[in-house]
Amino acid sequence: MKVNIEKLLKTVPVTRINQIVDNEVYTLLEKFNMCGSIKVKPVYWIMKKAIESGELTKDKIVLEASSWNTAISIAYLANLFDFKVNLIVPASTASCKKKLIKSYWAELIELDGVTDDCIELRDRMFEENKEKYFLTDQFNNENNMEAHYNLTWPHIVEKLWKIDFFVAWLGTTWTLLWTAKYLKEKFPDIKIIAINPLNKVEGIKDYNKVRNIWKFYKDYKYLIDEVINVTFEEDVVPGVNDFIKEWYFNGISSWALLSWVKRYLKWKKWLKWVTISPDWWDYYFAELYKHIDSKNVVWCD
Numbered sequence: 001m002k003v004n005i006e007k008l009l010k011t012v013p014v015t016r017i018n019q020i021v022d023n024e025v026y027t028l029l030e031k032f033n034m035c036g037s038i039k040v041k042p043v044y045w046i047m048k049k050a051i052e053s054g055e056l057t058k059d060k061i062v063l064e065a066s067s068w069n070t071a072i073s074i075a076y077l078a079n080l081f082d083f084k085v086n087l088i089v090p091a092s093t094a095s096c097k098k099k100l101i102k103s104y105w106a107e108l109i110e111l112d113g114v115t116d117d118c119i120e121l122r123d124r125m126f127e128e129n130k131e132k133y134f135l136t137d138q139f140n141n142e143n144n145m146e147a148h149y150n151l152t153w154p155h156i157v158e159k160l161w162k163i164d165f166f167v168a169w170l171g172t173t174w175t176l177l178w179t180a181k182y183l184k185e186k187f188p189d190i191k192i193i194a195i196n197p198l199n200k201v202e203g204i205k206d207y208n209k210v211r212n213i214w215k216f217y218k219d220y221k222y223l224i225d226e227v228i229n230v231t232f233e234e235d236v237v238p239g240v241n242d243f244i245k246e247w248y249f250n251g252i253s254s255w256a257l258l259s260w261v262k263r264y265l266k267w268k269k270w271l272k273w274v275t276i277s278p279d280w281w282d283y284y285f286a287e288l289y290k291h292i293d294s295k296n297v298v299w300c301d
Helices: 005-010 040-053 069-080 095-103 115-128 142-151 153-160 174-186 214-223 232-246 252-264 281-291
Strands: 014-016 024-029 061-065 084-090 107-111 133-135 165-169 191-197 226-230 272-277
Touching: 005 040, 005 142, 014 153, 024 252, 040 069, 040 142, 061 069, 061 115, 069 084, 069 095, 084 095, 084 115, 095 107, 107 115, 115 133, 142 153, 142 174, 153 174, 153 272, 165 174, 165 252, 174 191, 174 214, 191 252, 226 232, 226 252, 232 252, 252 272
Parallel strands: 024 272, 061 084, 061 133, 084 107, 165 191, 165 272, 191 226
Antiparallel strands: 014 024
């Protein structure tokens, strides 16, 4: 049986958050996508376009610097399509992630340092032997953006018809910006809200200084109507204990985002909001478990 990968990537479950009343709040559950996160979409789109253009061929090794969802998605899809992979990761990357990446037959190059150090090594390796590698270059590859335009939002709009607000996390910014581009074309009056993490949360703190991301953020930030800052203590922890009652097990960004949305909608009615839950909570379990109040956990009978 032939599997339609693009159809699988598009048709991700959408659920309504029941405890937010008087308004409709829906979230896209990307944890049910291939590889367990939304990052599989841009990785697939980058590889697809590179294969179609002839830039990625069987004699080349897929090269990237990443230690999280992008790395897992690259390792999985490259294995699926029979490409070799070199992934450069910080040595401090959690062992569970490294084991999962290796299980897909990817070769890991561990480096003492942070992600920027890994990117520098990646770029040197590519410049020294361009014929050997295909560089996915997730932060600068425009196919990263186009993935969300083609694979994320046509499905959601088809299901929900009209959307008043879209809220998303500022990580690499691609999901937010190109979702915003698509939705603004469909619904000119829609409001796009960006949630920006300030502390203890993986994300971008200062877009004026961050290499790789600033150019595209500058070019497309006009699509964002408002940027909201959130913190771990005020948004993530309350969100965990609030939404875990609904058996909502998602990542740090999802809890912070929904925590803010619930507060914002307290005195409002008849609005339709859509958010994205980009991944699953297992990567954050060790950090979050200590903050869970057991009284909020509803066990099965």
